[in-house]
Amino acid sequence: MDYYAIVHNDFDGTASAAIYARAVNSLPKKVFFTEPTKIHNLLKSLELRGVYKIMIADIGLNASTLDNVIENLKKLISQGAEIEWFDHHVWKEEWKRKLQESGVKVYHDLSTCGAGVVNKNLNPQDEFSRKLASADCSVDIWLHDDPMGEKLRRVVEYNKDYKWKEYLINKFYNGVLWDDEFEKILLDQIDKELKGYENLHKYIRVLNINGKNIVVAVRWRGPPDISYASQFLMNRYSAIVYASVNGKAISFRSNSIDVRRFAEKLGGGGHILAAGAGLKAPFWRFLLHRLGIRGPLLNWASEIVKKVVTETGLISYEGKKNVTM
Structure with missing residues (x-):
């Protein structure tokens, strides 16, 4: 067929x-x-x-x-x-x-x-x-x-x-x-991941919104991928949400917060605990990031995440039960 x-x-x-x-x-x-x-x-x-x-x-x-x-x-x-x-x-x-x-x-x-x-x-x-x-x-x-x-x-x-x-x-x-x-x-991937975790702190910023920590990251090359990195970083910084941008899109992850609502606010969608949306960065910020200068893209992403989280609110997801935090 x-x-x-x-x-x-x-x-x-x-x-x-x-x-x-x-x-x-x-x-x-x-x-x-x-x-x-x-x-x-x-x-x-x-x-x-x-x-x-x-x-x-x-x-x-x-x-x-x-x-x-x-x-x-x-x-x-x-x-x-x-x-x-x-x-x-x-x-x-x-x-x-x-x-x-x-x-x-x-x-x-x-x-x-x-x-x-x-x-x-x-x-x-x-x-x-x-x-x-x-x-x-x-x-x-x-x-x-x-x-x-x-x-x-x-x-x-x-x-x-x-x-x-x-x-x-x-x-x-x-x-x-x-x-x-x-x-x-x-075995090869795990070896690369272990080395990659050592450098993740260079690509992130930790925001505190309404008393809750949120990790914002700009993408890096190579392992670990977003799912493993998000768990590692949320645990390390006691964060409830992880957001990652690559200059073309934004991804949200959480173990307890309805992040699909953030993605929908930006025109996207996904799962309750893993969602994303298209998000094109200004060219000059994206270019600087590609050249190894991460600050401008990280600043821009942090402001967007802060705005969407503040406007949408942090809603805890527990199975079918949603609770405003």
Whole structure:
């Protein structure tokens, strides 16, 4: 069966594509890796070229791009495309309704990760897919309940080239969850991470907002990645929120605060405890950062974080219970 896979450019997107491929017994004709803030542009430029089935997974909807997404989906469907969308991010019911009315088959489940949504709906009896989804969900939605998740996430993020993720989709499709190649990569990544932690203090600023510490960081090159660094820095500085900018986007992480509200304020979205938004820095600040002068970008990011947190408020998230702090 020929189909296109459009997935998020992370572990969850990679696992979602592999589990879907196992469910339909076929690798995709082509995999497109993208982000929620760019999905509308990808759909606009997508040419079917004789492929009339499209799966989209682990891509959330954002209010800022919703209309363009719907318009481009309708265009593809009018050309004969059959589209399935699997997601686990927080959506408004109106968004889901509009997507369904456009002709898209929607699988939406907040209780799991993107790969979990695909697994539960298409091939729940496949033990390999269940194990892969479990590992993925452990790190993607911050459950931290499956040790394989911490290992596989490092393997997936070892190489940022999309060809690497395509290679992994093929391996997962063929039932390889762990092997000697992955073990070697894991050991190499952990070694690099341990060295990287020593320099993180050079890239951060700790803000105190309403008596609560918040870590703001500008991105660095190499390990550790944002998820591991955020946990390390929040613990080290007794912070409840971590925010990271790279000049093009901002990411929020927390173990207890609803950070999706911050991302939504900036036109983005995501999970309750892990979210993000597009955020383009002034060119001169971005350029100085690339030249190794971090202060101007860090100052700019700190002011934005301070403003959005102050205006939005710190809302504690405890399961389904939200408490204003």
